[in-house]
Amino acid sequence: MPVMEYVDALRLAMKEEMERDERVFVLGEDVGVKGGVFTTTKGLQEQFGEERVIDTPLAESAIAGVAIGAAMYGMRPIAEMQYSDFMLPATNQIISEAAKIRYRSNNDWSCPLVVRAPIGGGIFGGLYHSQCPESIFFGTPGLKIVAPYSAYDAKGLLKAAIRDPDPVLFFENKKCYKLIKGDVPEEDYTVPLGKANLLREGEDITVISYSLPLHFAMQAAEELEAEQGVTSHILDLRTLQPLDRGAIIAAVRKTGKVLIVHEDNKTGGIGAEVSAIIAEECLYDLDAPIQRLCGPDVPAMPISPPMEKFFMLNKDKLKEAMLQLALY
Amino acid sequence: MNAKSSMQTKLKHEQLGLSETEVVDMYKYMVLARKFDERCLLLQRAGKINFHVSGIGQECTQIAAAFALDRQRDYFLPYYRDYGFVLSVGMTLKELMLSAFAKAGDPNSGGRQMPGHFGCKRLRIVTGSSPVTTQVPHAVGVALSAKMQKKDIVSYVTFGEGSSNQGDFHEGLNFAGVQKLPVIFLCENNQYAISVPIKKQLGGKVCDRALGYGFPGVRVDGNDPLEVYRVVKEARERAVRGEGPTLIEAMMYRLSPHSTSDNDLAYRTKEEVDENWKKDGIPRMKAYLMECGLWSEEQEAALLEEIKQQLKIAIEEAEHDPFPNPEDTLLHVYANDGEGQ
Numbered sequence: 001m002p003v004m005e006y007v008d009a010l011r012l013a014m015k016e017e018m019e020r021d022e023r024v025f026v027l028g029e030d031v032g033v034k035g036g037v038f039t040t041t042k043g044l045q046e047q048f049g050e051e052r053v054i055d056t057p058l059a060e061s062a063i064a065g066v067a068i069g070a071a072m073y074g075m076r077p078i079a080e081m082q083y084s085d086f087m088l089p090a091t092n093q094i095i096s097e098a099a100k101i102r103y104r105s106n107n108d109w110s111c112p113l114v115v116r117a118p119i120g121g122g123i124f125g126g127l128y129h130s131q132c133p134e135s136i137f138f139g140t141p142g143l144k145i146v147a148p149y150s151a152y153d154a155k156g157l158l159k160a161a162i163r164d165p166d167p168v169l170f171f172e173n174k175k176c177y178k179l180i181k182g183d184v185p186e187e188d189y190t191v192p193l194g195k196a197n198l199l200r201e202g203e204d205i206t207v208i209s210y211s212l213p214l215h216f217a218m219q220a221a222e223e224l225e226a227e228q229g230v231t232s233h234i235l236d237l238r239t240l241q242p243l244d245r246g247a248i249i250a251a252v253r254k255t256g257k258v259l260i261v262h263e264d265n266k267t268g269g270i271g272a273e274v275s276a277i278i279a280e281e282c283l284y285d286l287d288a289p290i291q292r293l294c295g296p297d298v299p300a301m302p303i304s305p306p307m308e309k310f311f312m313l314n315k316d317k318l319k320e321a322m323l324q325l326a327l328y
Numbered sequence: 329m330n331a332k333s334s335m336q337t338k339l340k341h342e343q344l345g346l347s348e349t350e351v352v353d354m355y356k357y358m359v360l361a362r363k364f365d366e367r368c369l370l371l372q373r374a375g376k377i378n379f380h381v382s383g384i385g386q387e388c389t390q391i392a393a394a395f396a397l398d399r400q401r402d403y404f405l406p407y408y409r410d411y412g413f414v415l416s417v418g419m420t421l422k423e424l425m426l427s428a429f430a431k432a433g434d435p436n437s438g439g440r441q442m443p444g445h446f447g448c449k450r451l452r453i454v455t456g457s458s459p460v461t462t463q464v465p466h467a468v469g470v471a472l473s474a475k476m477q478k479k480d481i482v483s484y485v486t487f488g489e490g491s492s493n494q495g496d497f498h499e500g501l502n503f504a505g506v507q508k509l510p511v512i513f514l515c516e517n518n519q520y521a522i523s524v525p526i527k528k529q530l531g532g533k534v535c536d537r538a539l540g541y542g543f544p545g546v547r548v549d550g551n552d553p554l555e556v557y558r559v560v561k562e563a564r565e566r567a568v569r570g571e572g573p574t575l576i577e578a579m580m581y582r583l584s585p586h587s588t589s590d591n592d593l594a595y596r597t598k599e600e601v602d603e604n605w606k607k608d609g610i611p612r613m614k615a616y617l618m619e620c621g622l623w624s625e626e627q628e629a630a631l632l633e634e635i636k637q638q639l640k641i642a643i644e645e646a647e648h649d650p651f652p653n654p655e656d657t658l659l660h661v662y663a664n665d666g667e668g669q
Contacts, residue, residue, distance in 0.1 A: 025476070051476055057506055062465050062499035069469020069483075072454055073403070075476070077469075089495070096459045097466070105447045105455040106438030107660040141661050165663040 001185055007177035009151040009184045010040050010116075013158035014078060016188060018048050021076060024162060027054040028063055028080030028116075037082055038118060038177050064090035064115060068098050068167075071113040076162060084117035084171065085128045085300075091136065098167040099142030113167045114158070118174035119147070120212055120263055122312045125174075126303035132264035132295065137169055138241055138273070144193055145241040147171040149214040151182035153238060156191030164193060171240075173212045180215065193239050196247035202231030204326045206251045208274055209261040210237040213313045217261060220319035230326040240270050248274055249281045256287035257325050263313055266294035288328040293321045339620050340554050344561070346395070352622055354391055354553060356631060358610050361387040361412035363635045364421060365584075368428055368443070371643070372588040377428045381444045383409035385583035386516050388609035390486075391416045392553035393514060393578075396560035397484055403452045403470045405463040405485040408444035409516065413486070418451045421638055425646035432652040439652045461491040464500035464513065471509035471573075482510040482567040484560075489577075490521025492534045501575065505541035510567035512560065513575045516550065518582035523595040538575035550578030551609030554616075581607065 004012070018024045025048075026041055032055035035042030045053035056063050060081060067077035081087035087094075094115065101111040121130030137143055146161055146168055148154040154172070161168040191197075199214065200221055207217045214236050221232035235251040237243065252258045258278060260271035271292045278290055293313065295301075301311045341351040361383065368380040383390065386409055394416035397404075406413045411424065423435050430439040435448045437455075447455030454470065456463050467485035474481050491497060492515055504511050515534045519526045538545025544566075548559045556578055563574035581604035585592035592601070617623035 054507075057499070057502050059495075059499040059502065061496055062468070062503045065462065065465025065496060065500065066469040066472060066503055069454070069466035069471075070473045071469070072466065073470045073473040075473045092459055093462060093465065093496075096457055097462050100457065101455055102663070103660050104437055104441050104445070104457065105449075106434075106440060108435070108449045109447060109455045110663065144662075 001183040003181050004151055004184045005178055006151045006154050006180040007038060007040055009155040010158055010172060011042065011044070012184070013155040013162070014041065014044060015047065017159055017162045018044065018052065023074065024076040024078065025052040025054065026078045026080065027056050027067060029056060029058055029082050031055060031080050036080065038174060040172070040177075041080070060086055060090040061093050064093035065097070067113050067115070068093060068101070068111055071111045072101065072109050076112055078114045078116060078162065081115060081117035083129050084119045084133045085131045087115070087117050087133065088136075090115075094137065094143070094167070094169070095140050099140050102166065103142055110165055111167045112165050114161045114170050115167070116170045116172060119171045120173045120175050121301040121308060122175045124303055124305070124308065125301070127300035130301040132262070134171060134240055134264050135269045138270055142167070143241060144168040144239065145171065146193060146239050147173070147211040148238065149173070149176070149211050149236055151180055151184050153191050153197070155184050156189055157193070157238065159188070160190040160193050163190065168193070171211070175212050191238070194242050194244060195238065196244035197236045197238050198234070198247070198251065199236050200232060200234040202233040202255065204230045204232065204255055204257070205322055206233045206235065206255045206258045207261060207322060208235045208237065208248060208251060208258060210240060210270070211263070213261045213263060213318065216313055216315040216318045217322070219315045220322055223319060224322055224326070228323065228326070230323065232322060237270070243273065243277065245277055245281070248277055252278050252282050253285045256285055257328065258286070259291045259293060259321055259325050261293045261313065261318060263295050265297045266292055267297050269294055288325060291321060291325050293317065344554060344558055346557065348622055350395060352617060354395055355613050355617055355623065357391045357412060357416050358387045358553070358613060359631060360421075360635055361391065361415055362610060363632075363639060364411055364415070364424060367639050367643070369584070369588065371428065376647070377443070378430070379442055379588055380428065381408050381442070381587040382584035383411045385581050385604070385608065386518055386550070387412035388553040388613065389514075389516055389550040389556045389578040389580060392556035393484065393560045396557045397564060398481065401481050403454060403467070403474070403481065403483040405454045405456065405467045405470070405483065406446050407456065407460070407463065407486045407488065407491070407516070410446065410486055411444070414446050414451070414453060417453065419446070419448060419453070421642035422645050425642045426649060429646045429649070430651070431646055431649040433649050438656070461487055461494035461496040463487070464496050465503065467511050467513070468500045468504045468509060471504065471511035472507060475507070475509055480568045482512055482564050484512045484514065486514045486516055488521060489515055489517040489519070489526060489534055490524070490529055492537070493529065501538070501541045501573070504573040505543050508570065508572035511573045512563045512567060513573060514560070515575070515577045516580060517577050518580050520582050520586070520596070522586045522590065525596070533577065535575055535577035543573045543575065545575040545577065547577045547579060550580035551607050551612065553609060553613055583608070
């Protein structure tokens with residue numbers, strides 16, 4: 001099985017789906033000749049032509065809105081937002097339109113659309129190339145939200161998102177693009193939406209997260225086990241909406257101690273909803289208060305290296321939080 | 329509108345390629361749309377329905393445009409006053425009444441959306457919403473798809489002049505201009521965005537904006553259905569020839585208040601409204617048909633009686649049709665019900 005980078009896995013997913021289904025096409029800024037600012041769509045225009053890999057005008061609401069129109073017509077568009085920070089002009093199209101098309105038409109029309117957008121910081125991107133906008137869209141029924149952490153999941157989840165009959169926001173972690181490598185089958189496979197994934201089994205604490213911070217959690221867990229004998233049970237949400245409630249509850253019950261981790265800021269984040277589910281469903285299984293380790297409640301990430309480092313999560317921050325929870 | 333133009337031998341509608349039946353049908357739809365609209369205002373005042381947003385004064389443009397399109401194959405993205413348009417492309421009075429009464433059988437939304445929020449896959453009327461102008465990029469996406477699949481169809485989208493200030497208008501038109509897509513943008517300029525008149529809404533003409541996007545923009549008297557038919561037909565021919573989009577600004581006047589929740593005399597005078605009633609295109613169309621010998625007062629009386637009966641039946645049926653089940657509120661969030669619960 002070939003080892004490939006996260007970004008290569010994403011590209012392969014689009015290539016395979018475009019070969020499989022002629023209704024699939026890509027549109028966005030710089031996705032064509034340049035192949036995307038992160039090379040995610042590199043080579044696709046050469047293979048599939050300008051008509052199916054469209055360099056659009058610099059206008060995010062049109063990218064989303066045109067894709068929605070095409071999806072309603074029966075196409076399978078993949079709309080790329082160059083940075084998730086820049087998708088807010090498309091928010092009206094995503095929340096007022098894509099999310100509500102099936103519901104408002106009483107199942108007459110549908111919107112099988114994927115909006116891909118890179119999230120996360122740690123690349124000296126400053127306030128507007130570093131954000132995690134999950135919480136803006138989370139809690140909008142009608143949308144699905146996916147955030148892969150590995151190369152394997154990146155390919156499998158993107159293929160599932162493209163085949164899904166409903167609109168999917170696909171949040172790629174830009175720090176993962178080149179940093180994360182893994183085994184990726186060259187054959188066709190999908191990773192189902194709506195299903196969380198247990199990455200590691202343990203007895204002492206449970207960590208629930210998604211995207212980049214899971215890599216820190218896995219490294220921290222390894223060290224804690226070797227150094228302190230603390231074993232961690234780690235759940236990757238994979239799909240943020242709809243949340244896999246059953247998997248969350250089972251993971252919490254396993255250890256009775258839970259730490260929820262995300263780079264998006266704490267207040268009103270995914271972790272708040274996960275905490276509420278735990279409180280509703282398994283409060284009496286807890287042996288410690290629910291803990292959250294998240295980005296700070298500031299508008300966004302500063303560019304200056306010490307400030308960026310302060311904002312970002314890392315292995316040491318997770319290790320400390322996990323140890324404290326284990327010792328509680 | 330004079331029946332006889334410079335070409336003495338041919339009547340205006342004949343010059344445009346409209347048959348006698350078609351031009352008479354256009355008129356019949358205008359009267360139908362007007363009577364439907366007036367009845368909805370009454371139904372709301374009587375407490376039978378909750379809300380109505382009127383298209384009175386805009387029917388001529390709506391119906392003439394529909395007749396200029398391929399009503400069997402093109403895609404339509406009408407805005408919330410387009411009753412005349414949706415009637416012309418096949419929505420029935422009963423279906424519109426089911427929507428007005430928010431009944432389960434409403435094909436637009438199953439009783440979920442306000443009336444005037446059209447959508448019907450059977451008729452290729454693409455579902456719309458209340459945040460204005462979002463439908464403009466959708467129309468561009470439909471046209472892009474049609475072009476990719478090499479279909480000789482067009483998408484047709486309407487909106488008000490207030491909407492022409494939204495970003496989605498500009499983003500959509502520019503995208504269509506760049507890609508030379510088969511889409512017709514028609515602005516129903518009724519001179520009011522709720523209470524704000526065009527002099528406070530527009531710094532120039534809507535049609536002139538097309539220049540910036542690289543395709544033709546034309547202004548037309550929206551109360552002159554044959555002129556509207558001509559410009560929309562030309563726009564459609566350009567589109568299917570691969571020459572790209574057209575922006576049409578049809579000038580008209582919103583003769584009714586914005587909606588049943590609006591008192592328009594708080595911001596405009598009765599004299600102004602009365603003056604604009606004199607420009608109403610429907611009596612002008614009737615006069616034209618009579619001048620051509622295609623219509624008579626007897627036919628008019630018969631038509632009004634027929635519409636009265638049709639409305640009576642549509643209202644009775646819609647009133648007696650069931651409401652949606654309360655629990656159906658939970659359906660159709662995703663393709664598989666309950667998945668997101």
